[in-house]
Amino acid sequence: MSVVFKKTPVLTDTIMHYCPGCGHGIVHRLVAEVIEELGIQDRTIGFVPVGCAVFGYKYFDIDCVEAAHGRAPAAATGCKRVNPHNVVFTYQGDGDLASIGAAEIVHAAHRGEKITTIFINNAIYGMTGGQMAPTTLVGQKTTTSPYGRDPEHCGKPIRIAEMIATIEGAAYVERVSVDSTPNIRKAKAAIKKAFQCQLDGKGFALVEVLSSCPTNWGKSPSEAMDWIKSDMIPYYPLGVKKDITNE
Amino acid sequence: MAKKLMKGSEAIPEAAIQAGCRFFFGYPITPQNDIPEYMSARLPKIEGGCFLQAESEVAAINMVYGAAAAGARVMTSSSSPGVSLKQEGISYIAGAELPCVICNMMRGGPGLGSIQPSQGDYFQATKGGGHGDYHLIVLAPSSVQEAVDLMHTAFDLADIYRTPVMLLADGIIGQMMEPVEFHEHEKRELPEKPWAVTGYDPKSGRKRSIVNSLYIEVDELQEMNDRLQARYKEIQEKEVMVEKYNTEGAEVIICAYGTVARICKSAIAICAEKGVKVGLIRPITLWPFPEKELNEVMAQDSVKRELTVEISAGQMHEDVRLAINGAKPTDFYGKPGSYTPTAEEIAEYILKTREA
Ligand SMILES: Cc1ncc(C[n+]2csc(CCOP(=O)(O)OP(=O)(O)O)c2C)c(N)n1
Ligand code: SF4
Ligand SMILES: [Mg+2]
Numbered sequence: 001m002s003v004v005f006k007k008t009p010v011l012t013d014t015i016m017h018y019c020p021g022c023g024h025g026i027v028h029r030l031v032a033e034v035i036e037e038l039g040i041q042d043r044t045i046g047f048v049p050v051g052c053a054v055f056g057y058k059y060f061d062i063d064c065v066e067a068a069h070g071r072a073p074a075a076a077t078g079c080k081r082v083n084p085h086n087v088v089f090t091y092q093g094d095g096d097l098a099s100i101g102a103a104e105i106v107h108a109a110h111r112g113e114k115i116t117t118i119f120i121n122n123a124i125y126g127m128t129g130g131q132m133a134p135t136t137l138v139g140q141k142t143t144t145s146p147y148g149r150d151p152e153h154c155g156k157p158i159r160i161a162e163m164i165a166t167i168e169g170a171a172y173v174e175r176v177s178v179d180s181t182p183n184i185r186k187a188k189a190a191i192k193k194a195f196q197c198q199l200d201g202k203g204f205a206l207v208e209v210l211s212s213c214p215t216n217w218g219k220s221p222s223e224a225m226d227w228i229k230s231d232m233i234p235y236y237p238l239g240v241k242k243d244i245t246n247e
Numbered sequence: 248m249a250k251k252l253m254k255g256s257e258a259i260p261e262a263a264i265q266a267g268c269r270f271f272f273g274y275p276i277t278p279q280n281d282i283p284e285y286m287s288a289r290l291p292k293i294e295g296g297c298f299l300q301a302e303s304e305v306a307a308i309n310m311v312y313g314a315a316a317a318g319a320r321v322m323t324s325s326s327s328p329g330v331s332l333k334q335e336g337i338s339y340i341a342g343a344e345l346p347c348v349i350c351n352m353m354r355g356g357p358g359l360g361s362i363q364p365s366q367g368d369y370f371q372a373t374k375g376g377g378h379g380d381y382h383l384i385v386l387a388p389s390s391v392q393e394a395v396d397l398m399h400t401a402f403d404l405a406d407i408y409r410t411p412v413m414l415l416a417d418g419i420i421g422q423m424m425e426p427v428e429f430h431e432h433e434k435r436e437l438p439e440k441p442w443a444v445t446g447y448d449p450k451s452g453r454k455r456s457i458v459n460s461l462y463i464e465v466d467e468l469q470e471m472n473d474r475l476q477a478r479y480k481e482i483q484e485k486e487v488m489v490e491k492y493n494t495e496g497a498e499v500i501i502c503a504y505g506t507v508a509r510i511c512k513s514a515i516a517i518c519a520e521k522g523v524k525v526g527l528i529r530p531i532t533l534w535p536f537p538e539k540e541l542n543e544v545m546a547q548d549s550v551k552r553e554l555t556v557e558i559s560a561g562q563m564h565e566d567v568r569l570a571i572n573g574a575k576p577t578d579f580y581g582k583p584g585s586y587t588p589t590a591e592e593i594a595e596y597i598l599k600t601r602e603a
Contacts, residue, residue, distance in 0.1 A: 009449070042448035047313070057457045063444035065316045066459040068339050071309040074301065078313025078321070079444065081297045082270060086317075086446055104309070107302035 008036045012061045021221020023122060023211025024053055026178045030188045031091065031118060032060060034195055044087040045079055047072040051093035052126040052213075070101020073108035076115045087198055089116040094135040095125040098160050102134075105164070105206075112169030112203040116194045119160060119206055122213040123232060130216030134158045137231055142216070157235065161208040165241035171203030173241040177210040179228035183238070193245070202245045210236055250428045255391045256281035256421035259350060259414070262398035263322055264289055265429055268348070269296045270321040272310035274303055274329060277362045278418040279352035282324040304329040308336030308349075315345040316458040318443030320402055324350035326418070327368050328359060330376075337411055338377030341475070342460025344442075346405035348398075349383070350414045352421045355585030363585035364418035366505060369562035372415045373534040380472055382479050384412040384486065385533040387504040391425035397531070399432040404486060406437045408478055415533060417558065419506040419587070479535075487540065488531035494544045497526030499597055502541065502567050503556040504530050506587070511556055513590030518597055524549075525597060533563070538570040545575055553577040554597065558587055 010032035018025045035044050041062055048056030050069035057064035067075040072090035080088040097105050097119050108115065124142055125131040131144040135157050139148040149157075161175040172194055176187035187209055194205035210232050212224035219227060253261070260271070260282050271286040283300065290296035301307035307323050314321040325333060330351045340347055353368045355361035372385045384404050388394035394416060401412040444456045462468035490508075493515055494500060503511045508529040518525045528544055530537050545553060552575055555564040560583040568577055580596050581588060 042451075043446035045317075045444045045446065054461060057459060061447070061449065061455065063447045063456040064458070065313065065444055066343075066457070066461055067312070068309060068335055071305065071312075071336070074306040074309035075313035075316070077299070077306075078270070078272065078310035078315070078319075079317045080313075081299060081310075082314045082317035082319040082321075083445060103302055104306055107306065110302075111299075 008032045010035045010041050010061050011059055014058045016059055017055060018052065019215045021212055021214040021224055022052070023178045023209065023213070024120060026184060027118060027120060027187070027209050027211060028056070028059055030184070030191050031089070034188065034192045035062065037192065038195055038199065040087045040195070040199070043085060044089065047076040047079070047088065047090040049090070049092040049096040051096045053091055053093060053120065054127065056091055070096050070099070071104055072096070073101065073104040073113070073115070073117065077108060077111070077113050080113065080115050084114070087116070087195065089118060089195070091118045092120065093126065094119070094121045094123065094133045098134045098158055106167065109164050109167040109170045109204045109206070112171070114198050114201055114203060116198045117206040118191065118194070119208045120211045121160070121208055121236065122211045123157070124213050124216045126213045126216055135160070137235060159236060161206065161241045164206050169204050170206065170242055171244050172197045172205040175208040175210070175236060175238050175241065177228055177233060177238055178212070179210065179225045197245050200245065250426040252424055253391060253427050254281060254422065254424050255394055255416070256352070257285050258391050258395050258427050259398060260285040260289070262395040262429065263348065263402070264293070266399045266402040267320045268322050268402060269293060270314045270319045271298045271323065272301050272307040272314070272321070273323050273325065274301050274307050276326045276329045278354060278421055279324050279326050279350070281421065282350065304332035305336065308333040308340070311347050312336055312340050312343070312345065315340065315347045316343070316444050318440040318445060322348040322350065324352070326352045326354045327356050327365070330368065330371070334371070334377035337383070338379050338381065339460050340411045341381035341383070342379060342471070343458050344409040345411070345458065346409050347411050348401045348405055348414065349411055350416070353415065353417050361585045362418070364506065364558065364587055365585050366417060366507065366558040366562070367583060368415065369533065369557070369559060372413050373536070373566070381475060382534050384408070384410060384482060384535070385415050386412065387415050387531060387533050388420055389505050389508045389529060391420065391423060392427050394420055395427050395429065396432070403435045403437065407435065408482055410478065417505050483535040486532060487535050487537045489537035489540045490527070490529040490531060491540070491544060492527040492529065493524070494526030494528065496547070496549045497524045498549055498551050499523070499525045500544055500550055500553045501525060501527045501556055502530070502553060502563065503527065504533060504563065507556055507558060510588065510590050511593060514593035514597065517590060517594035521598060523598065523601060536566045536570065541567065541570050542574070545571055550575065555579050556588065556593055557581040558585065559583050
């Protein structure tokens with residue numbers, strides 16, 4: 001019998017706690033497959049965030065560190081500086097990275113820290129029950145913006161990929177989406193490139209992934225994927241924001 | 248080795264390096280800038296060493312967290328307002344059972360306070376400081392030489408007990424120049440670090456390393472806390488350090504730490520000239536606090552009362568009172584903020600209260 005699909009051994013057999021239709025599960029698989037394909041399982045260290053991916057260490061079959069909320073880039077820096085031969089990545093949500101950890105991510109990029117960041121933008125605080133994030137779209141209703149996000153009151157959503165791309169130390173920045181099969185393929189290629197960037201010692205790499213949170217968006221899994229396409233992508237354009245890996 | 252005249256804030260980082268510290272993460276703040284400056288000159292010249300100026304104390308302590316997770320001997324240093332910012336990270340380090348050394352050169356507070364010496368962070372240092380039921384081992388040097396010697400102790404204790412250790416000094420220790428000697432230290436048996444994240448090979452037989460302080464199940468969190476409490480008990484039993492000075496047959500026992508304890512020794516000499524015998528109990532470990540040792544001295548028939556002297560509103564005095572528990576009168580002398588009392592003032596207070 002020919003094998004058509006096989007779970008990567010870089011994911012453990014633990015059943016994931018993510019909601020049906022959640023983008024986290026897809027991105028976990030992509031990251032794990034990339035680690036397998038690059039043959040770096042035995043030297044990769046994952047720094048997981050505070051957010052729905054807090055249990056990431058149960059799912060990635062690699063050495064892992066659970067970092068404080070927003071601090072993963074700083075903690076990953078400490079680890080990478082001690083053992084530069086390790087491949088070190090952070091996996092962070094938008095509350096974690098774009099709000100409380102804004103300073104840590106900016107300065108990891110600014111130092112050109114040779115780590116890889118996978119940034120899950122789901123336009124919401126998933127874990128705490130759907131509060132507004134810096135990435136929440138204008139007009140989007142959340143539990144702390146019940147009338148819809150009002151830009152007069154709390155500004156317009158922050159575009160992290162574009163912002164990080166302006167920083168000298170960033171070598172590779174791309175925004176991708178997991179709303180459809182072709183986009184998932186592109187997302188995997190970007191994640192692979194972001195790890196390769198670290199392996200080549202080029203500098204800081206970040207992949208922003210537009211991802212679904214059906215539970216807190218009040219949508220079905222398929223409606224959630226449609227909403228990424230109809231509402232998120234127009235505000236958060238996909239594509240490479242910076243790439244100096246060939247220089 | 249010959250004695251060298253050195254400033255505290257240069258001797259401390261040198262001692263750390265000699266104790267095997269190869270990683271330092273910090274953020275500038277007066278009065279401890281000489282420590283990161285010294286490290287920034289020395290560590291890049293040592294193979295595998297790294298000094299990094301972080302974007303904030305929050306980031307610095309989290310870099311320490313990551314480096315400790317990777318198995319390194321690592322330290323950070325700051326002064327009061329910066330140490331406040333580190334508290335979140337320290338709690339995570341305690342919860343994840345990681346070893347590291349944190350130096351706090353205390354300055355006056357609260358708020359931005361002053362840049363002069365203070366002892367106002369005693370509560371923060373000895374009672375945990377961040378959230379959750381944890382302790383740091385807190386070491387309080389009263390001379391540059393002692394700070395140097397304690398640096399070795401600090402790194403060893405951190406590794407042995409998998410706990411953050413704080414060197415709690417006042418700005419005077421940092422700025423003072425004294426002759427110091429970097430001598431060989433008694434080598435304690437240190438545990439391996441199989442828990443460090445260094446890369447997991449499923450074929451190797453070693454368990455996957457997960458550095459974490461999240462225990463979502465009540466009984467699992469209980470288990471972690473029980474483990475910590477058992478460790479703290481062992482530390483209290485084995486690691487108390489205290490200096491007793493002139494305590495035999497004393498009428499008054501002073502309890503003081505750090506530079507203030509040295510000033511108290513001069514006050515004791517003044518009182519002796521007046522025929523009043525005063526002794527000193529100087530905790531070197533503020534946590535674990537030398538309760539037993541204090542009570543042994545207090546139990547002498549000659550001892551009429553205790554006097555705590557601090558540059559604070561009486562923070563350590565609370566622990567003294569808890570230890571003595573009403574067995575004999577206790578008193579406090581000192582001011583909060585940054586006022587360092589003189590030997591004459593302390594002696595005068597002792598003699599005056601004696602007459603009363
Ligand atoms: C210091 C601190 N503040 C707040 C929290 C509570 N908290 C937990 S997860 C979270 C937000 C997570 O949102 P995000 O990073 O977007 O991740 P998601 O769950 O959406 O993947 C917050 C605020 C915390 N754990 N620690
Ligand atoms: S709450 Fe949202 S982000 Fe969290 S697991 Fe559920 S769908 Fe995913
Ligand atoms: Mg989110």
